[in-house]
Each structure stands twice: as C-alpha cells, then as structure tokens.
Amino acid sequence: MQQFHFQFSQSYPPCFRQHFSDQINHQSTPNHQNQEEQLQLDPIPLIDLRQINLQKLEQACTDWGIFRLINHSIPVDLLSELHEHTVKVFELGFESKQKLFESIPSSVMSYFWGTPAITPAGVAVALYKDEGTVVNYNWVEGLNIPVGQSSQLHHHPFISDFRKLLENYGVHQERIARSIFGAMSQNLELCDDNNGYLSPSTGQLRVYRYPRGCFDKPTKVWGMEVHTDSSVVTILNQYEVGGLQVLSPKDEAWIDVKPIPNTLIVHLGDMMQAISNDKYKSVKHRVLVNKEKERFSIGYFVFPGDDCVIKSPNYKPFTYPDFRAQVQHDVKTLGLKVGLSRFKVNGNF
Numbered sequence: 001m002q003q004f005h006f007q008f009s010q011s012y013p014p015c016f017r018q019h020f021s022d023q024i025n026h027q028s029t030p031n032h033q034n035q036e037e038q039l040q041l042d043p044i045p046l047i048d049l050r051q052i053n054l055q056k057l058e059q060a061c062t063d064w065g066i067f068r069l070i071n072h073s074i075p076v077d078l079l080s081e082l083h084e085h086t087v088k089v090f091e092l093g094f095e096s097k098q099k100l101f102e103s104i105p106s107s108v109m110s111y112f113w114g115t116p117a118i119t120p121a122g123v124a125v126a127l128y129k130d131e132g133t134v135v136n137y138n139w140v141e142g143l144n145i146p147v148g149q150s151s152q153l154h155h156h157p158f159i160s161d162f163r164k165l166l167e168n169y170g171v172h173q174e175r176i177a178r179s180i181f182g183a184m185s186q187n188l189e190l191c192d193d194n195n196g197y198l199s200p201s202t203g204q205l206r207v208y209r210y211p212r213g214c215f216d217k218p219t220k221v222w223g224m225e226v227h228t229d230s231s232v233v234t235i236l237n238q239y240e241v242g243g244l245q246v247l248s249p250k251d252e253a254w255i256d257v258k259p260i261p262n263t264l265i266v267h268l269g270d271m272m273q274a275i276s277n278d279k280y281k282s283v284k285h286r287v288l289v290n291k292e293k294e295r296f297s298i299g300y301f302v303f304p305g306d307d308c309v310i311k312s313p314n315y316k317p318f319t320y321p322d323f324r325a326q327v328q329h330d331v332k333t334l335g336l337k338v339g340l341s342r343f344k345v346n347g348n349f
Contacts, residue, residue, distance in 0.1 A: 065281030113141035140222030173300035210295040223287030231269035
C-alpha cells in the first residue's frame with residue numbers, strides 16, 4: 001500500500017507531493033436520497049432546461065448569479081466515459097503528462113497546474129513569485145481544450161479518443177449555453193444587434209483535478225481561491241466529490257454546492273454582469289481541498305466575440321480581449337484578479 005501511495009503521488013506536481021494525503025477513500029459516501037429529495041433540500045435555484053421559466057431564471061440571475069440545471073439531455077454514457085478518461089489522464093506521472101502535452105499543440109489541448117489563469121494560447125499565467133520563489137498556487141491541475149476547432153491527433157490515440165469525447169460534450173454545452181443566453185436576453189430585452197455577446201467560437205473546456213491534500217490549516221491552500229469567472233456563462237459538471245462553495249447573497253455566508261446526479265451548475269460571469277448593467281450577479285465562488293478524495297469537474301466557459309464591444313452606462317466601452325489582458329496583467333503583477341472594477345466609469349483605477 002505504501003508503494004502504491006508513492007506511485008500515485010508521483011502523478012501530482014512536485015510541490016504538491018509534500019502535502020499528499022495518505023487517507024485514501026475510493027468509496028463514495030452513500031447517499032440514500034433520490035434526486036428529487038436532494039433537489040428539494042438544495043438551496044441553489046433550480047431551472048428546467050426543457051421548459052425555462054423566465055421569471056424563475058430572472059430571480060436566479062438577479063439574486064444569486066448561479067442556478068442548478070436539470071433536463072439538460074446530455075447522455076449519461078457520455079458523462080461516464082468522460083469521467084473514466086479524465087481519471088486515466090490525470091493518473092499519468094507528472095513528468096509523463098508534461099512531456100505528452102508539450103508534444104501536442106495548445107490549440108488542441110494544454111496542461112496546467114497551480115493556477116486557473118490561462119493565456120489565449122492555452123498556457124498557464126506565470127504564478128505570483130517572490131524573489132524567484134513560487135509563494136502562491138492553487139491546489140489544482142487541469143487541461144484546457146478549445147472547442148469547435150478541428151484537431152489531428154492520430155499519433156496520440158489515447159488523447160485522440162479523449163478529445164473526441166470532449167468535442168461531443170462541447171456540442172451539448174454550446175446548445176445549453178445558447179438556450180440559457182437566449183432566455184436571459186429575453187428577460188433583459190437585448191436587441192438582435194447584440195448577438196456577439198455570446199460567441200460559441202470562444203468556447204473553452206477546462207477539465208480539473210483537485211488532489212487530496214493534508215494541511216495543518218484548512219485555509220492554507222485552496223483548490224481555487226475566491227474568484228468570479230470572466231465568462232458570459234460557465235457550465236459546470238461535478239463528479240461525486242463536493243468542495244465548490246458560493247457566497248450567499250442573503251447573509252454573505254458560504255454555501256456548499258453539492259454534486260447531484262444528472263444536474264449541471266451554471267455560473268454567471270463578469271461579462272454577463274457587465275452586459276446586464278450590473279443587474280445580474282457574477283457569483284463569487286471557491287473550491288475546498290478534500291483530505292480523503294480527489295475532486296474532478298469539467299467547466300465550459302464561453303465569452304463574447306473578440307470584436308464585440310460591451311457598452312453599459314456603468315462601464316467604459318471594452319472588449320473581452322481588453323478585459324482578459326487586464327486580468328492577466330493583474331495576476332502577474334499583483335497575484336490576484338481585480339476584474340470589472342478596472343472598467344467602471346467611476347472606478348478608482
């Protein structure tokens with residue numbers, strides 16, 4: 001068993017290994033509640049994609065900036081296969097993963113760790129450093145996959161099969177994002193000239209692995225620190241293990257967003273908040289580290305078209321590339337994302 005743990009920890013980036021937890025638990029905690037019972041107890045607003053209730057959607061976007069989606073019509077077999085391939089890819093040795101993904105164009109798939117901030121080329125933004133030493137990183141590793149782009153990976157059959165599954169999944173994500181944004185556009189009475197606010201060609205899939213970690217203080221390292229997404233919308237698929245938390249708009253308390261089978265979580269991002277003139281919320285969220293179980297999730301992020309200018313009484317006109325460049329500059333120089341306040345008409349920046 002000790003040898004197994006040593007080999008398993010070698011799949012982690014080197015700086016993670018000293019905090020690797022031996023408290024392995026392969027079994028999911030049994031949940032005897034059915035989906036209906038879990039949904040009834042869930043505090044997160046619920047939206048049915050088959051018949052979107054515009055009033056409920058408006059309330060969820062205005063009050064929460066997040067909702068749970070049911071009846072999304074993604075095949076269960078596809079979700080199961082994706083999870084199996086995800087686990088196999090991340091369980092490769094760290095050095096092997098680095099070598100493998102260095103040989104693959106970042107336009108197809110790229111590997112990152114320690115930070116969720118990715119450049120347009122698919123490369124992780126340099127971590128905040130102090131005198132050449134990394135002092136701040138997130139307890140996460142992941143893959144970034146642009147969707148909707150043709151890929152030639154015949155010489156990487158293992159990755160090629162994975163990429164095909166992701167492309168199929170991406171088609172479903174685009175369908176869902178269009179439906180959700182269409183309904184939000186109705187509520188906001190956006191005109192047809194604003195079609196560029198959601199551009200499927202910008203879609204990105206991020207496949208995340210949050211390793212098991214053991215720390216003397218629970219808040220010493222986060223899976224992901226408190227942040228908002230930069231997207232128009234983010235669609236998240238969680239596998240079994242929790243850890244995602246969102247900030248409650250009612251009492252400023254952190255609420256667990258539990259994995260419930262056959263449901264997706266939709267976050268509104270910074271671009272949607274700006275598009276709505278701050279009527280809708282870009283939800284603050286974070287991910288906790290689990291000592292006993294790894295957490296896997298897949299997020300779909302979609303943005304405005306590169307040439308689309310976001311105009312709002314509350315913000316100076318800007319494009320998403322303007323916003324992205326500012327965020328990456330702040331992450332590199334300050335070690336954090338400042339976000340929308342950089343573009344406020346009456347901002348302090």
